[in-house]
Amino acid sequence: MSAVAKSQLSREHSLAERVWKIAATVCDPEVPVLTIEDLGVLREADFADGTAKVTLTPTYSGCPAMDTMKADVESALKAEGFDKVEVKMALAPAWTTDWMSEEGKQKLSEFGIAPPTGRAALGRTAQGKVSLSLQVKCPHCGSLNTKELTRFGSTSCKALYSCNACQEPFDYFKVH
Ligand SMILES: [Zn+2]
Numbered sequence: 001m002s003a004v005a006k007s008q009l010s011r012e013h014s015l016a017e018r019v020w021k022i023a024a025t026v027c028d029p030e031v032p033v034l035t036i037e038d039l040g041v042l043r044e045a046d047f048a049d050g051t052a053k054v055t056l057t058p059t060y061s062g063c064p065a066m067d068t069m070k071a072d073v074e075s076a077l078k079a080e081g082f083d084k085v086e087v088k089m090a091l092a093p094a095w096t097t098d099w100m101s102e103e104g105k106q107k108l109s110e111f112g113i114a115p116p117t118g119r120a121a122l123g124r125t126a127q128g129k130v131s132l133s134l135q136v137k138c139p140h141c142g143s144l145n146t147k148e149l150t151r152f153g154s155t156s157c158k159a160l161y162s163c164n165a166c167q168e169p170f171d172y173f174k175v176h
Helices: 003-023 065-079 104-112
Strands: 042-048 050-055 084-089 122-124 130-134 145-150 158-163 169-173
Touching: 003 050, 003 065, 050 065, 065 084, 065 104
Parallel strands: 050 084
Antiparallel strands: 042 050, 122 130, 145 158, 158 169
8 A cells, every 4th residue: 555545544534533523522402411422323423535424323213303413413514624524314223222321321310311221121021022111210319119291201202200209200211
């Protein structure tokens, strides 16, 4: 490989890292304390053919916040001098709450939203069918004595819960 081609390659490699870092600063419009990196929504970043390429996987197929996130990623990269930006949506493999970083779950809790319980909440019934048994922990007092008020909370990604121990309502970020 020629020295020029090699330096070109390492330049593109570091540009891909920059694309990731810039995209990683974009926050979830619904939970402004969480970045799309915390959420695990940011899947890939690359720089090729003069184009910054980012792949996002929506947390929920009908999540209206995805359009906002896509536009935010585009404008964040354009503001940093990337003229050509491509944001792809990858629907498979489907997003799971396991992709959410520990830091992300921590931030969610501090924001007053119960973090998802993830795959650990999956159990099998006698028939071998997978059932989701959720014990949603209250982010205010930590009680597991909570009840679901509505399946759809302030947005389609969250459900509204109420705590029987401290009587505080809270949003629960749904497990997919
Ligand atoms: Zn409580």
